[in-house]
Amino acid sequence: MAHAEPPIPVTARSHGPLSGRVRVPGDKSISHRSLILGLLAIGEARIHGLLESEDVMHTAAAARALGAIVHRDGPGAWRVRGVGIGGLREPAGPLDFGNAGTGSRLMMGVCGAHPITVTFDGDASLRQRPMRRILDPLELMGATVVAQQDGGRVPITIRGPKEAVPISYRPPVASAQIKSAVLLAGLAAPGETSVIEPEATRDHTEKMLAHFGAELRASPDGAHGRRIVLKGQPELQAAPVLVPADPSSAAFPLVAALIVPGSDVIIESVMTNPLRSGLLATLREMGADITVESESDAGGESVATLRVRASALCGITVPSERAPSMIDEYPVLAVAAAFATGTTRMRGLQELRVKESDRLAAVEAGLKAAGVTCRIEGDDLVVEGGSGSVAGGGVVATHLDHRIAMSFLVMGLATRKPMQVDDGAMIATSFPGFVALMNELGAEIG
Ligand code: S3P
Secondary structure, eight states, X not given: OOOOSOOOOXXXXXXXXXXXXXXXXXXXXXXXXXXXXXXXXXXXXXXXXOOOSHHHHHHHHHHHHTTOEEEEEETTEEEEEOOOTTOOOOOSSOEEOTTOHHHHHHHHHHHTTSSSEEEEEOOTTGGGSOOHHXXXXXXXXXXXXXXXXXXXXXXXXXXXOSSOOOOEEOOSSOOHHHHHHXXXXXXXXXXXXXXXXXXXXXXXXXXXXXXXXXXXXXXXXXTTEEEEEEESSOOOBOOOEEOOBOHHHHHHHHHHHHHSTTXXXXXXXXXOOTTTOHHHHHHHXXXXXXXXXXXXXXXXXXXXXXXXXXXXXXXXXXXXXXXXXXXXXXXXXXXXXXXXXXXXXXXXXXXXXXXXXXXXXXXXXXXXXXXXXXXXXXXXXEEEOOTTOOOBOOEEOOTTOHXXXXXXXXXXXXXXXXXXXXXXXXXXXXXXXXXXXXXXXXXXXX
């Protein structure tokens, strides 16, 4: 189940200022959740703006294998007729999630609380990622791990209990995936399931559960944490979902516009959920010229059209408590930091070691390939900025990681010599059309 295509090296070179108006595809987190809640609801959920990327398509296939009728009406327009909580069908074969940590972990939560046996698998990257963090709470809820690799890696086979046991769970790390898996499992349990997170993480699962009719409440816990309590065994009713543009994808044209001299780019309707907008706050602290052209609401999420102009950035220290709100944006932030004046220290990045690749190591190696001085100190990444000038000229190993590929292609738009990534194929897992969208703005990537 490795990524099937042969590696596709891609090169980015500087080619003058970027300008124009773009809209990036739908949010990956919300897209996965819309299909999963569609599966668990009664009735037909209509989804607009679904991200049609490889990761999300694996979740759609899994929802079908578990009994949902999933239909595509046109670009981004999907319908899901669910089976209701308790109505999941045992799939005929293993569920292949490809590269998708979110799809696999959230579906483990769903399946691990139902009396069915399900095998989860994925590509070489997913097979490296820790799943114990999901299996531990599921075992407390009554699931049996029938088979696992290497202390909790896929392929994993889980058998759910006849009736799941509600728990009160404190995830050992701040992770929306762990929180979501426990809440989704809690849907099948009687009584109340609660999650007490050490730091608040993206709340898309909670919002969408409420939108589908579940009863849950959230309250602050400690300085940065949150307690979410879900009433089990609700009858979820299908509801329409409008997927806003993904801020984690918008981050790439945004940083490109900041670092390519003379650029002026408008990015339309980007989701600005405060639990996702740490990158905007950080870049503004660094001196980025980002203005809000208009603000509105899209399906219960705030969205804003952003105007981004090339800016002289300065190095800052990014506090660790900001990490959950920008966890996927550190690779491209590190690229921005390479062009800043002075030192940028990003604190508390331990979770980057267990993403689609070891992102801490991959970013350090990529920056070094571009001639940037940087180092890892404990769990911090420290980047010495080149005051707008970075040599480039290197080849970056992407390790099956879409965000490493896109980050270093963005970098190559502003380095003195071109940057090459060893494989651009993985970009399709989250941002199909990335190269075309960037080139529409005047980039030279190919
Ligand atoms: C996601 C949560 C984050 C993030 C991932 C998407 C989600 O992972 O990195 O890309 O949709 O819940 P963690 O929850 O493991 O930090």
